[in-house]
Amino acid sequence: xxxxxxxxxxxxxxxxxxxxxxxxxxxxxxxxxxxxxxxxxxxxxxxxxxxxxxxxxxxxxxxxxxxxxxxxxxxxxxxxxxxxxxxxxxxxxxxxxxxxxxxxxxxxxxxxxxxxxxxxxxxxxxxxxxxxxxxxxxxxxxxxxxxxxxxxxxxxxxxxxxxxxxxxxxxxxxxxxx
Amino acid sequence: xxxxxxxxxxxxxxxxxxxxxxxxxxxxxxxxxxxxxxxxxxxxxxxxxxxxxxxxxxxxxxxxxxxxxxxxxxxxxxxxxxxxxxxxxxxxxxxxxxxxxxxxxxxxxxxxxxxxxxxxxxxxxxxxxxxxxxxxxxxxxxxxxxxxxxxxxxxxxxxxxxxxxxxxxxxxxxxxxxxxxxxxxxxxxxxxxxxxxxxxxxxxxxxxxxxxxxxxxxxxxxxxxxxxxxxxxxxxxxxxxxxxxxxxxxxxxxxxxxxxxxxxxxxxxxxxxxxxxxxxxxxxxxxxxxxxxxxxxxxxxxxxxxxxxxxxxxxxxxxxxxxxxxxxxxxxxxxxxxxxxxxxxxxxxxxxxxxxxxxxxxxxxxxxxxxxxxxxxxxxxxxxxxxxxxxxxxxxxxxxxxxxxxxxxxxxxxxxxxxxxxxxxxxxxxxxxxxxxxxxxxxxxxxxxxxxxxxxxxxxxxxxxxxxxxxxxxxxxxxxxxxxxxxxxxxxxxxxxxxxxxxxxxxxxxxxxxxxxxxxxxxxxxxxxxxxxxxxxxxxxxxxxxxxxxxx
Numbered sequence: 001x002x003x004x005x006x007x008x009x010x011x012x013x014x015x016x017x018x019x020x021x022x023x024x025x026x027x028x029x030x031x032x033x034x035x036x037x038x039x040x041x042x043x044x045x046x047x048x049x050x051x052x053x054x055x056x057x058x059x060x061x062x063x064x065x066x067x068x069x070x071x072x073x074x075x076x077x078x079x080x081x082x083x084x085x086x087x088x089x090x091x092x093x094x095x096x097x098x099x100x101x102x103x104x105x106x107x108x109x110x111x112x113x114x115x116x117x118x119x120x121x122x123x124x125x126x127x128x129x130x131x132x133x134x135x136x137x138x139x140x141x142x143x144x145x146x147x148x149x150x151x152x153x154x155x156x157x158x159x160x161x162x163x164x165x166x167x168x169x170x171x172x173x174x175x176x177x178x
Numbered sequence: 179x180x181x182x183x184x185x186x187x188x189x190x191x192x193x194x195x196x197x198x199x200x201x202x203x204x205x206x207x208x209x210x211x212x213x214x215x216x217x218x219x220x221x222x223x224x225x226x227x228x229x230x231x232x233x234x235x236x237x238x239x240x241x242x243x244x245x246x247x248x249x250x251x252x253x254x255x256x257x258x259x260x261x262x263x264x265x266x267x268x269x270x271x272x273x274x275x276x277x278x279x280x281x282x283x284x285x286x287x288x289x290x291x292x293x294x295x296x297x298x299x300x301x302x303x304x305x306x307x308x309x310x311x312x313x314x315x316x317x318x319x320x321x322x323x324x325x326x327x328x329x330x331x332x333x334x335x336x337x338x339x340x341x342x343x344x345x346x347x348x349x350x351x352x353x354x355x356x357x358x359x360x361x362x363x364x365x366x367x368x369x370x371x372x373x374x375x376x377x378x379x380x381x382x383x384x385x386x387x388x389x390x391x392x393x394x395x396x397x398x399x400x401x402x403x404x405x406x407x408x409x410x411x412x413x414x415x416x417x418x419x420x421x422x423x424x425x426x427x428x429x430x431x432x433x434x435x436x437x438x439x440x441x442x443x444x445x446x447x448x449x450x451x452x453x454x455x456x457x458x459x460x461x462x463x464x465x466x467x468x469x470x471x472x473x474x475x476x477x478x479x480x481x482x483x484x485x486x487x488x489x490x491x492x493x494x495x496x497x498x499x500x501x502x503x504x505x506x507x508x509x510x511x512x513x514x515x516x517x518x519x520x521x522x523x524x525x526x527x528x529x530x531x532x533x534x535x536x537x538x539x540x541x542x543x544x545x546x547x548x549x550x551x552x553x554x555x556x557x558x559x560x561x562x563x564x565x566x567x568x569x570x571x572x573x574x575x576x577x578x579x580x581x582x583x584x585x586x587x588x589x590x591x592x593x594x595x596x597x598x599x600x601x602x603x604x605x606x607x608x609x610x611x612x613x614x615x616x617x618x619x620x621x622x623x624x625x626x627x628x629x630x631x632x633x634x635x636x637x638x639x640x641x642x643x644x645x646x647x648x649x650x651x652x653x654x655x656x657x658x659x660x661x662x663x664x665x666x667x668x669x670x671x672x673x674x675x676x677x678x679x680x681x682x683x684x685x686x687x688x689x690x691x692x693x694x695x696x697x698x699x700x701x702x703x704x705x706x707x708x709x710x711x712x713x714x715x716x717x718x719x720x721x722x723x724x725x726x727x728x729x730x
Contacts, residue, residue: 012237019318022410023311027304029413050490059488076572076583108586111552112569129490131440133432137489142273 039139041157045070045149048134050104050127053114058102058127061153067099067175068149069168072140074106075116079162080144084120086165090172091124098151098177104129106143151177186340196220198331201343213714214346216687219335221327240312240319249313256309260300263292314406321399332389338382339673339685347673347685348692349699353709355682364706365674372698374672381676386669392689394664401656408649419514419643426525427634428550430481430492433641436514440481440495446521446635449473474518476503476637480511503639513643520638526588528632531610533558533597536625542599544629549588561600564626568594573611581609597624670695672702684708 039046045068049059060068071087073080084103091101101124105113108128117126129135138147146163148156148171156175163171182190188199195208195215203209204220214220223241239245263285271280281289281298296303344350355361362383366376374385412418421434423441430442450469453461464470481495501509508515526549533542543558549571556564570583573592581592592611606622608615615625670688672695677683684703688695692713699711 009231009233013233015318015322016233016236016315019311019315023308023314026311026410026413027307030302030307031304046489048488048490074586076586106586109551109569111554111566112571112586114554115568127490131430131432131490131492133440133489133492136432136434137437 039155039158041155043155045147045153045155046137048137050129050134052125052127053110053117056125058125060102060149063100063102063149064153065098065151065177067151067172067177068147069099069101069172069175070138070147070149071101071103072106072135072138072143072145073103074143075108075112077143081116081120083144083163083165083168084122086163086168088120088122088124090165090168093169094172094176095124099172099175101125102127104134106135106140107132146171148175150175191222193222194220195222196343197340198334199336201336201339203342203346211346213348214343216689218324218328219331221331223323223327237319237323240316241323243320246313246316246320249309249316253306253309253313256297256300256306260297263289263298266299266302269298310406310409314403317399317403317406321396325393325396328392332392335384337377337379337384338675341675341677341683344673344675344683344685347687348713348715349684349686349696349711350714351684351703351709351711352677352681355676355680356707361682361706361708362674362676365702365708368702368705369672372701374670383672383674385672385674388667388669391663391667391669394660394662394667396660397663398657398660401653401658401660403653404656405650405653408646408653411646411649412644417645419641421641422519423639423641424522424636425476425478425639426636427527430495432489433514433516435641435643436512438483438487439498439511439514440483440492441509441516441639442479442481443637444477444479444500446523446637447473447475447477448521448523448635449475474505474521476518476521476639477501478503478509478516480509503637508642513645515642517640517642518637519640522636522638524633525636526591526631527634529591530629530631531564531626532629533562533564533599533624534627536623542624545626547593549591563598565596565598565605566593567596567607570594570611593626595626597622597626599624668694670698672699674708682709684711686711 045060047059047061049057051057060070069087071080073084075081087101087103091099095101103122103124103126105126105128107130110128113126113128116122138145142160144162146159148159150156157171159167159171180192182192182194182204184190184197184199184202184204186197186200186202188197190198190204194204196202196219197204198219198221201214201220203211203214208214208220263281266277269277269280271277277298278290278293281293283289285292292298296305300306357364362378362381365383366378366385369376369383369385372387374387376383376385378384419435423431423434425431425441425443427443427445430440433439433441449472451460451464451472453464456464477500479500480498482498483491483495487494498511499509503509503516503518505518508517510516528546528548530544530546532544534540535542542560542562545556545558545564547553547556547566549569552566552569554566556566558564568581570581570592571588571590572583572585573590574582574584576582581594583592590612592609592614594607594609596605596607598605602623606617606624607619608617608622608626610626610628612628668688668691670686672686673684675683684699686695686699692715696713702708703710
């Protein structure tokens, strides 16, 4: 009798825990689905290659060992235009220390991007995501969005919205290789 | 734990109402009842048996039908309240902050509370999902606790029951054994004709049919649980996709949530019914309504990137197929379906200008600016050219003298150009927008004159993938089978005992449809000359408890 009782206790515990786990997991997944979907902090940053304004190809994995400041932007986006000169200034300081900026434009024409780059005198590489496939892979919603990728190629932080020059300096410091 | 030992010597677990072996009533209550309560065959609900540990207490909580009903009512009430204000999906705001502000602005304090409680996104709120989860646990636990004892009890039921059990059945007869030893044989013959399964055991006969009807509610519950499981899977990545994409004619775009797949729009087609070619009967309707669309279609090419290619590498896309997506004719590939959902007609694509002398009106030449891919310089001919200094696809005014664009879509294109002609080799600067020309550096001799535009259409497509569909279908099917099984079939049993005084005792039970079992018992009574039965329910006027197994 005691044995059946024990068996029943174990069985009930197992059934209840499986059910509770399933429910908690579902609710957790539903709650976080909208926000991160695929990418989270600590995940491997999906590799991609895009061509910059000079026709040069940039492959994310080629920058392993360097911190990558991956910025998604558009010329029509006001906060993007505001933070770009600050990014450029910090780039001058940090590029010697192994921090690279890749600015990914979302599917605009070469002309507009070129014009924007020369207007603001931007030195860092600007690539254009013509088919929005990189945007899709990174699940970028608001512009600007910036991903901080550490020298190991892992996502250190995801910044949605505008950054001040101080923020930018801080972030670059964060992904600077030792 | 105290087992109840019946007079027949059988040990029954605590909470048993009718002895599992002979059917004698075991509780005081049951002994005082004129009719036996045949719910779950009088077995003990399993959870009643133990109530010691915390796990047992949780188990018992979910085992209760009352709790189950309470959860269902709570879900219904929440769902009803969720219809009072529009759900998030139908609110003209996208970010969390905007949505919160919208509810408060439009619906006041009530709206704020509504939003805070998650009623604005009911199905997405954690507490609603918790309720559904609790309903799932309740279904499983309550079913297990009832199904297993019932199954065991029916499986090992004895042919011969105690007289007190027989007497407490609703249909009961007692009387002379007219045919003597032939009574049971005659009955058996008739019962078999009526497709009963008959067992006999020393002077006792049990005829049974339709036992599977008792499993209806449990089959039904299994269906519900499978259904809930399917819905649960939708939350996991890879099982369910419901995305939208806008694609312009000539564009190639990555398909959202379908990694490695690209779609190119060749053309969007909108066709309407034409009065001249349609049947005469439709003429009136066409006149009345105006234009009636007959076809929305996007001609597309589906591409897949090579295995080793990375996002962004789009030079060597492989064509998978060409297809015309129409309403109800989606493009299908690898579990995805792409549906035609929406469209926007005539977005600006190319603008045509002519360069002309303002005074003489003489034309120097034409140029066409492709808004998707503007060039830096346009050769107009005859030694004239136009240089593009700036392009503002959605011009929204000047800010500190700088032209601004509010989106990348060419809704209101504007250009800053420099025009070079043999007469003005230094160049003249002009800002050209629709219905507006500004000459910032003084009067020009030449101007760009707008001629016409080429447009293109935009298709709104929906991308769907649902790997849970067959699970939901299976759950639904089982649900319906369970309902049919429990509703259209009855579990009927007839007991006939030869009593020691040369009498016959007859009893019958069904879980529903007493009329049906009476009709069959009538036939057996006639064939075997059994004593006439009485419906004790009628004579006693006693209210029988509704059979709890019936309802799911």
